[in-house]
Amino acid sequence: MSSILDFGFRISGSGSKAAHVGYRPQSAIGSSQSGGFTLLEVLLAMAILSVIMTVVYASFSTAGKNIEQAEAIRDETDIVRTLIARLSVDIANAYLNSNGIYPPVPTIFYGKKEEVEGVAGAGNEKIRHDSISLTTLTNWRKRDSKEMELWEVGYFFREKPDGKGYALFRREKRELSKDIPALEGGVEYEITDRLESLQITYSDNGTTWTDTGWDKSRNSLPKAVEIALSLDTGKVYTTRVDVGNRP
DSSP states (O other), X not given: OOEEESSEEEEOOSSSOOEEEEOOOOOSSSOTTOOSOOHHHXXXXXXXXXXXXXXXXXXXXXXHHHHHHHHHHXXXXXXXXXXXHHHHHHHHTBOOOTTSOSSSSOOOEEEEOXXXXXXXXXXXXXXXXXXXXXXXXXXXXXXXXXXXXXEEEEEEEEEOTTSSSEEEEEEEEOSOOTTSOTTOOSEEEEEESOEEEEEEEEESSSSSOBOSEEOGGGOSOOSEEEEEEEETTSOEEEEEEEOTTOO
């Protein structure tokens, strides 16, 4: 009896009959029973995944744009609300000492019509950059100071340092004195650079209106003031303010 090792065992016996017991390993690549994926299945899975990722990205991109638009609208609304509120309160509480007795400090109400050239390529179109200065009873007095409720405020445009557009400024003079003339002194600071135009019209009787300004030589307050402002988005906002301290 003899045995031969050939990746298995072969057992030979006597006679013509022989028994063979052995193990032949088979390649997994060539087996039809393999559990792997074919190239076609992998490509199909990648295509489906790409479609899903595209849809998810588009959804997030749309949501992001909607959020940006909502924030832009909110910022614009905040600017308009703040500016109109400040102008309206100051104008509504304007005070002018027409008799020259009390208070013994300079008082003023002065509106000036101003125009500047429009944006490049807009021809000879003019943009309104009106200004207004007035004494108004809206000052929150600092403690232990010589301030009164009456102070002088002003709104005006100033060109940006780089020469690209204009910004709206506010001027505040808290302590009024006979030694400091009206329209002089105070602190100036920028409010916004998003205001494209500001047009202020005045009425002496609430019926007829003028947009040529309000000269300080009138020595009187208007009955009502209308404010129209336009932002850099092109939207225009208007409001009317009645002057409360008119005699």
